Amino acid sequence: MGSAVERTDKHVREYLIYRGFTGTLKQLDSDIKADKEKGFRVDKIIDQLQQLVQSFDLSGLKEYWLHLDRRLFCRLEDVYRSTVNKLRTSIYRYYIINTIQKGNLEKTQEFFQKQALELQGQAEWRDWFILPFIPAPEQNPAFSPYFSRQWADTFLVSLHNFLSPVLLSFDAEVQKMTSLTEENEQLRQKLFALQTESRDQKEGDEMVQHKLPLYVQNMDRLGDTELDLVSSQRAISATVTPSRNFFSTFLPQGKRTPVKAPPITVGSSPSQAAVGRKESSVNQMAKPKEASQSKEVKAASNQSSSGESASSQSQQTANQTINQHSRHKRIQEHEKERKELFSRPSSQTPESKGEDVDLTPAMNISGEPPESSSREEGGLPVEQPFIKLSQEEYGEHHSSIMHCRVDSSGRRVASLDVDGVIKVWSFNPIMQTKATIMSKSPLLSLEWATKPDRLLLLGSGVGTVRLYDTDAKKNLYEMNIDETHPRILSLACSPSGSSFVCSAAALSRSGGDASVPRLPIPVSGQLLLWDTKTVKQQLQFSLEPEPVAINCTAFNHNGNLLVTGAADGVIRLFDMQRYESAMSWRAHDGEVYSVEFSYDENTVFSVGEDGKFIQWNIHRCGVKQSEQVLPQDATGPFVLSGYSGYKQVQVPRGRLFAFDSEGQHVLTCSSGGGLIYRLTNDEPALERVLSLGGHKAPVVTVDWCSAVDCGTCLTASMDGKIKLSTLLAQKS
Structure with missing residues (x-):
């Protein structure tokens, strides 16, 4: 423990010297010098006791021994109490012998005067009160052993050997707690990994069963109950909306759309339920085309029915019925875990009846929203x-x-x-x-790295981004972004790789203080892509119609899309496979403060300076799906x-x-x-x-x-x- 404390003190001193805190450094040195535990080092404690004895500081010696007793000895088992008392008696005798050897009889008499009430009832001190009155105590048979060098060395070695395990017990307790904490963390990570593996395996089994394309398996993160619905919608709408054809190259095809789905009955198959959902969300003109795009399972079933016997058909029908019932059971369990928002009829919600929802912070006494809102x-x-x-x-x-x-x-x-x-x-x-x-320089932004998640990106106000290792507690390296745009307003790490997006802005007239409102005129800015492995800038995005400060950035779940909100009120959507802007539109009157993808990633939510919370359809540029003040x-x-x-x-x-x-x-x-x-x-x-x-x-x-x-x-x-x-x- 002593070595660990010494290393820590050294690091603290180096830090204070690096920061230039000379006053704090002097105070630290003073406190270390006055530290009674001496950094839990036995040799330092022995030196302190010897210094008090050599300087005839009786009150200091008593106080220091009392501190050791309260700090260390009282925590020992009762069996060691007699040893502690013997050591205290020996340290007092060591003090008396030193006063006589140095010829300071005044201190000898002072000791017995101050300690008389405490020592006179103890048998081991009964013969020692005559010591100041003996002319040559070092020649007296009763006291001569205490004047020898051998006794003094033996006493100091015994004291050292006694203190060492006492201090080590503190170190053992600390190490035990540290090891238990680390073991607990490892077990928690192992449990989390097993849960993740089990979930991934379950999702993988479902994907294999439905024979999904490889890119859908890699990109889809929702349940498979909506795959047929969204796939058919996109196939139909591709002939109507050209923009969807563009996004179909990199958007997952299994994303859920906010439509009202009719309840699935027990007797209906999943394919029939999917057809029912299609009819509720697709117009009548699309139905013939939808019917022509039936599944491979149906085609295979029709082909087998024309070439196989009746007994084969009945066997296959029975197997399909069993599979459909088991799959339907999984679908029901899956849907129960989803929230009822997408499947609840509109007549059940108070919004459909024209009721107003109170968005003010007013609450009842219990701190919950009014019961009428639920x-x-x-x-x-x-x-x-x-x-x-x-x-x-x-x-x-x-x-x-x-x-x-x-x-x-x-x-x-x-x-x-x-x-x-x-x-x-x-x-x-x-x-x-x-x-x-x-940090000496102001910090304006932060973001957790995706791989590994222990790394933290820190954006400053002087044009630098630091990569910090939270486990090792040190900076790995520092990247100089741009001197002309020193304010790093936003950072976003790609979920699919080692790159990150950095938003850098020029200094405003207010000096870039985060607590001061921005100017009405947006300042200039850049949007850059950096690689954390090579520590180099990969590219600079084009910001149309003019370079402007980007306040917020967000990736979709696989890193194929990037959405940004800027100080000019414009939302920009970037294709991260081609590293170019896919679309942009004016979203708010004033700055855009925060943007996020929806869960199905077919829409984007934003909050702006105008106080509006808006949902945007990314397949139809600039089209609002909802708006709330x-x-x-x-x-x-x-x-x-x-x-x-x-x-x-x-x-x-x-x-x-x-x-x-x-x-x-x-x-x-x-x-x-x-x-x-x-x-x-x-x-x-x-x-x-x-x-x-x-x-x-x-x-x-x-x-x-x-x-x-x-x-x-x-x-x-x-x-x-x-x-x-x-x-x-x-x-x-």
Whole structure:
């Protein structure tokens, strides 16, 4: 343990020297010198005791021994108490012998005067009170052994041998706790890997059974119950909408579309159910073409019926019936795990009756939304989609939060405040800070790397991006992006490789302060693609009609598409296979603050300076699917007022909204905590279902971790507090 403490002190000294904190360094040296444990080094403790004896500091010797007793000896078992008492007696005798050998009889008499009340009742001290009055005590047979060099050396060696295991026990406890923590983490990772492998294997089995194309297997992340529906829709619409033909080259074909699906009856086969869904979503003119594009299974069945005997047909029909029933059972189980939004009839939702949904932060006493907002037709209550199990607070930051992101595995969180301090911490099984990152230059953005997820990208205000290893707690390297555009506003890592997209902007007239609102005129910016392996810039994207600062970026699940929101209010969609712009449209009056793909990735959601939450169809450029006006405390700029007219204003930097694992609920900011809404296909587009609460300052950024069974909502506020709300989804 002593060596570990010494190494830590050395690193702290090097850090203080590097930062130029000379005053703190002097105070550290002073505190180390006054440290009574001496870094848990036995030799240093022995030297301190000898120094007190040699300087005749009786009060200091007593105080130091009492400190060792409270700090170390009291933690020992009772069997060692007699040994501790013998060592205390020996250290006092060592002190007395030293005063006589040095000829300082005054200190000898002082010892017996101050210790008389304590020692006179002890048998081992009864003969020692006569010691100051003996002319030559070193020649007295009773005391002469204590004046020998051999006794002093023996005593010091015994004290050293006794202290060593005592201090090692501290080290053993620390190592034991560290090993248990590491073992727990390894087991948790192994469990997560087994769960992921089991899920991937199950999805792979379903894909093989349905004989999906290879690119669909690699790109699709939804269930296979909607594959026939979306595939047929895209095949039909390819002759109507040319833009869909463009996206069909790199969009997954199994994405779910927000349509109303009729319920599947027990007697119907999955193919019949798919046909029913097609008829409900495709116009009448497309039906003949849809009928002509029947499945290979049907064609094979018809061909066999013309060439095989009646007995073969009956056997095949029986086998198909069994397979269809088993597949239908899996489909029902799969659909039960999905939310009921896409299959609920429109007449059951309060929005279809023209009711207004209150989007203000007003709540009842319990902190939940009004009960009337969660009732079906007829006044029957609807079960809440989530149960809030707990809410914890992370309070290591001392200023307003800018970014707060969970890594892809759901194990670590990285949070950045306006002072440029980054905390990397975990919340499972306990909340614990893993690393603290500070920088001389201001930090404006952060992003977790995809592979490996322990790496963190940090964007600064001086044109650099650092790659930080959260496990090793060190910078791997630093990339110089662009001196003319030094403000790194946004970072996004591609899910499919080692590249990342970097948004760099020029300095504004306000100096690039994150807490100062931007100018009405958008500043110049660049959108760059970098490779983390070669640490080189790959290309620069073209921003039409003019170079502008990109505020937010987001990839789709396989990295084939990139959506950006800019300071000029324009959303741009890039094809990452061709590295060119696919389309762009003006989305908001003012800046675009936050953009995300929908779960089926057929639409894009955005929040802008105009306070609107809009859903856009990416197959029809600039076409809105829904629009909702959010309160100002959900979109910013965020204002925190204090005493004496103090007011802090912060422009949005991090995520303003986040989706749950199935993309049917969205978490937004508010003045008192996060708000969760249900996405609807009607007007209004959002239905408020749950208020998380817990904050005393405006929430400025959110994130929703769904990598574990219980989803965790992160809400970060302007007072530096981050709330972790653990939710349990209620399956219908």
